[in-house]
Amino acid sequence: MGTTKTDIHSIDTIEVAQVAKVLAHPARVAILKYISEQEGCICNDITEEVGLSQATVSQHLQVIRDAGLIQGNVKGKSVCYCLSKSNFDQFSVVMDQFFKGLLK
């Protein structure tokens, strides 16, 4: 136990849950907001902005990256993160359709 049962549910259902899971932590929401505000990217500053240790921020960044919401471009010693808008847009659609589906 402790493991989420996934084989029970439809693809659609799982997709909504996966999208939501990425946004289910305030640090990840804050990181996404910050990255998008900086238009381009920036990186180490996230640690300062968010108020968590570098290791923790890096972990959250990995979750967001694995979900395909951001891209990291290496620039010398620093890494520039920026939104992958198309994927983010898809996330938006998934959630939107879920809400609309239930509210119709």
Added chain:
Amino acid sequence: MGTTKTDIHSIDTIEVAQVAKVLAHPARVAILKYISEQEGCICNDITEEVGLSQATVSQHLQVIRDAGLIQGNVKGKSVCYCLSKSNFDQFSVVMDQFFKGLLK
């Protein structure tokens, strides 16, 4: 550790994360879908529909109820759950604004 730091983030950020957290489990997404499909309500059937034990479903229902997304009306020995559309609509707005804010 293991605890999410919340005092660091803005109200808006925390709100998005809280909404997302409710939807971050496929069982809860499935339950919400099922309840809304049944227009009115129904209840014990959820257990069968979702494929988890009664205890587990009841737990998930509590999470959804605590978030204010559903209401349970007692009808004899069974409980009829139905969406509280206004709250659900608010959830929808929170997420929508988050996505729109980042994509603009």
Added chain:
DNA sequence: AATCATCATCGTAATATTGCAATATTACGA
């Protein structure tokens, strides 16, 4: 080369979540 800055990863402690069996609880019908 030696050092520093930036980031990722590893290891680990603390806590949260998931899932279920067992056990209440509540309401109804016999």
Added chain:
DNA sequence: TCGTAATATTGCAATATTACGATGATGATT
């Protein structure tokens, strides 16, 4: 009142998540 059906709650085991210090890896600076 007894039995039963429908839910909720409790207690627990398994696993996941969160957070951070320490350690690597890599490129820049001296």
